[in-house]
Amino acid sequence: MSVSVHAEIDECPRRWALSAAAYPELWSGRGYPQKLQLATLAGSVVHLALEVITKQLTQAGVPSLNHPLATQVLKELGGYTRVVEECVERILRRFDDNPRALPIVEQARRMLRGQVPTLRARVQSMLARLRLPKAALAARPPEARPATETCRYCGVRQLCDAYWAGAAQAISEDGCFGDIELKITGRHGPTNWDAVVARAHILPAKTPALLRLQQADEFTTGTLVRVLDGALARDPEDDSAPAIITLSARSEAYRVE
Ligand code: SF4
Secondary structure, rough: HHHHHHHHHOHHHHHHHHHHHHOOOOOOOOOOOOOOHHHHHHHHHHHHHHHHHHHHHHHHOOOOOOOOOOOHHHHHHHHHHHHHHHHHHHHHOOOOOOOHHHHHHHHHHHHHHHHHHHHHHHHEEEEEEOOOOOOOOOOOOOOOOOHHHHHHOOOOHHHHHHHOOOOOOOOOOOOOOEEEEEEEEEOOOOEEEEEEEEEEEOOOOOOEEEEEEEOOOOOOOOOEEEEEEEEEOOOOOOOOOOOEEEEEOOOOEEEEO
16 A cells, blocks of 8 residues: 555544445446546646656656757657647546546547646746756666665556665565565466565565466466565464465566566
8 A cells, every 4th residue: 555545544544445435327437427527637747748758768868958959859749849749638538438527528638738828838847947867867777776665656667677686675664565576486386376486675585485366377497477556465473374465466477588
C-alpha cells in the first residue's frame, strides 16, 4: 500500500472505501467516477506537456533548452503548440467513459483549446528554467542509485541489474510480500516450480524455494525469474523447508533474458 493511500485512509476510511469500490452499473473504470474539475484541467495539461517534453529531452541526453540538440527534439515532437494540443486531448480522454464528466467535457475541450497559446507560454517559461542533470545523463547507461526508499516503488526495477545486485530489494513491513530473484531448478507441478533464491533482501542466496504461479508457464532449468511483490511464506519451525513464493494479483514475474 502506498504512503498516499495510507494517508487517505487515515483521514477518512469511509471516503476511501466509497471512492475505491467498483461501480460496474455506472462505468467500467476503477473506483467512483471523479468529477471533472475545470479549474484544475489547465494545470494538468501543462504538467503533462512538461512530462512529455522533458522525457524526450532526457532520452536524447539533452541537459537544457540551451543545448544545440534541444531544438531538434522539440521539432521531432511537432513543436510546443502541437504538444499542448495533444496533451489537451490526452487529458480529456481520461474522462471518456466518465458519466460525471460527460455533461461538461465539450465545454472543457472548448475552454482548453481557447487557452492553448497561454498554456504553451506557461510550458515554455517553465522549461526555460529547467536544468536537467547533464553529467548524470551523459553516461550510457545512466548511473543507477539503488536505495530501499528510492527503489521500492520504481516501475522498472525488474530491469535494473543494480537493484538486484545490492540489498535494496523491496520487502513489506510484515515480511509477507517482497521482490525475489529465483533460479529455476525444475518443475514441481502444473503451475509450480522448484527454484533456489538467487537474490533477495531477506533470504540468503541458494535458499530452496517453491514458485507458485497463477497460471501455467514454461521455464527451463537455470532460468532466472524476477518476482515483484510476491507473497512469501516460510515454515518458522523448519529452516530447511523451501520458501514459498506465490504470485498473487498484485505480483509480477519477469524472466531475465
Ligand atoms: S531500481 Fe534501479 S532504476 Fe529503479 S530507482 Fe532503483 S536504482 Fe534506480
